[in-house]
Amino acid sequence: MKLIFLHSSDTHGFLLPTDYQTAGDYTSPIGLSRVSAVIKAEREKYGAENVIVTDAGDCLQGSPLASYAHSTENMADLDVFTQAYNLIGYDARCLGNHDFNFGLDYLAYYVDNNKAPIINDNILDAETSTPAFGKEYEIIERNGIKIGLLGIATQYIPHWESKDHIQGLSFKSAYEQIKHYAKILRPQVDILAVMYHGGFESDPQTGEATEPHRGENEGYKILTKIPEVDLMLTGHQHRRLNMVVDNTALVQPGYRGEAVAKIEVEIDDQTKKITNLTTSLIDTKDYQPDPKMVSLVSDLDRRTQAWLDQPIATINEPAPIENAMKGRLEGAPFINLLQQMQMWFTKADVSATAVMSEKAKGFGKQVTLRDVILNYPYANQLCRVKLTGKELRNIIEHSLSFLQEDEAGNITFLDRWIKPKPQLYHFDVFYPVNYEADISKPVGERLISLTLNGQEIDDDKIYHLAVNNYRAMGGGFYPEYSMDKIEFTLDKDYVQMFTEYLTEADIKVDTNKNYKFL
Structure with missing residues (x-):
């Protein structure tokens, strides 16, 4: 049988x-x-x-x-x-x-x-x-x-x-x-x-x-x-x-x-x-x-x-991301715009985000709901987290542990984050901090510099970080995050936030690159 x-x-x-x-x-x-x-x-x-x-x-x-x-x-x-x-x-x-x-x-x-x-x-x-x-x-x-x-x-x-x-x-x-x-x-x-x-x-x-x-x-x-x-x-x-x-x-x-x-x-x-x-x-x-x-x-x-093709905003300049992988390693205007939005809502000092879709293309001047959902497909909410400078440094070091230098000297991601299941939505980048990292150094010791508004991050000072609730509650096996450090969570999803931000904020898309991996 x-x-x-x-x-x-x-x-x-x-x-x-x-x-x-x-x-x-x-x-x-x-x-x-x-x-x-x-x-x-x-x-x-x-x-x-x-x-x-x-x-x-x-x-x-x-x-x-x-x-x-x-x-x-x-x-x-x-x-x-x-x-x-x-x-x-x-x-x-x-x-x-x-x-x-x-x-x-x-x-x-x-x-x-x-x-x-x-x-x-x-x-x-x-x-x-x-x-x-x-x-x-x-x-x-x-x-x-x-x-x-x-x-x-x-x-x-x-x-x-x-x-x-x-x-x-x-x-x-x-x-x-x-x-x-x-x-x-x-x-x-x-x-x-x-x-x-x-x-x-x-x-x-x-x-x-x-x-x-x-x-x-x-x-x-x-x-x-x-x-x-x-x-x-x-x-x-x-x-x-x-x-x-x-x-x-x-x-x-x-x-x-x-x-x-x-x-x-x-x-x-x-x-x-x-x-x-x-x-x-x-x-x-x-x-x-x-x-x-x-x-x-x-x-x-x-x-x-029909809902997806509704235009929700017109912005002064496009905020593209050439492709997801390049954006993670080199930055992109769309990533910066997402970080800017998170800071606008939370009034945080620093923002963290990942590239959430492998098909992300960012925004043109006219933005529809289809653009928003295809670039950020998850029903996350936005949190503000209270951290010391040292805790922030440890979080950034964890994200740097995803990276390796291949035989040709190129910076790539470790296989474990790509196989057996792609998990690069766990790789966060940070804004508007300026940071450089030497990937040839041991994990946990890769940050060469980390500054905010021209000042070195102070290990003992309190900083406020904007990040989605998935990460703030422990997603991605990051250190330092815990429920007691969450100051508040916004009762909005990312579609709602983008709609509000793009129509109400005075937006200037930041096209500068604020991090470098050596």
Whole structure:
């Protein structure tokens, strides 16, 4: 007997095959409508009774369509969004960290109107210690085979979300919760699968650490220390993974619906034991979008495209970024403009930001909402953080640890920030401080100079830093940041801030370069 598991994750609200870079272009090799077509084809191939379909979250935020659906404050638009996911016919789902970005009321509506059971083992009601959403597990039966499904999310959500978005919730270790529930569920089922909105802190095959083991990703620990688990259906890291390690199959299907992960489970008819596991990734680009989903979403998409093309401001001079990589290493007017905006809102002394999109092109003289969202696609909020000069110096030194000098003497990024998952959104640059760094020096000792308004940064002096809430709450494994150092958080997202800043501020785009890596 053979059962087929199909798994999606991190679709981020990309329902149609467009990245919204160009109005009217629906040829992108992504989107939930393509995912739907893959799943329909696989059900047709194997028979629906032999197929189990799961999803590991991060659906509500990430695309311009998702941003527009939230911006209208009309639950009818969220309902269309929700029904698109219902069209897939998932057997079970779990939540992701970005599903909390628009607040608990928004998330609750989505969960309540979701036809698939939401499985949630580690996001608990702080008072009752019971699941705040969904239930602990699901048991489904296919051809006499009992399949147990557990669902968990990264416990790191409180490090990124504002307090009102997680009010009354308690986040537990994914590893500890799966360890607990696996012992309960395993005796009741023939196959135990875990949907995990989280990834791997170490290489699944070699065990080599790929990031600090701080709890954001606990996949390797689950893989190696909880033998009851047969299948790991993962997400969060946007990686393309499919392998079998020590009789456990693990998959992760990339980002924005670029692929559907597939696990073929062969089972002995008599003993009901697993005899073989095979994993693969099905690229969705080879499938035409599901016409039912296209029809369902078309009006919401049409309104999204019109919304994106609204001009929100005209600025005196363009603020381009030639390309993301060059901008990180050399600076760019758009990066400076973003820093200037953060300082305008916070009245901070210093600002920190990363280049948030690999496709960032900055702004021309006329700026539309499409420009803003494509340059800054995340639903972050802006904070002001209180730091000593020494703490600021340590933060900058950490960002410099991303860099290396190659054999030809060029400054490049360490492979660990590019592979297995690109993470250069963690690399911050700072403004209006002037700083130089010698990358040939040891990590932690690279800053040659660091001045603000012509004065050397004083280790003992207090400075105020403007930075997004993701970083201020610990994202990126930076030192020195902590909740108690956050002075305030603005109740605005970056679309709102850019709209206000570009229309109300007296803007002079700074085209100077204020940092140099030697």
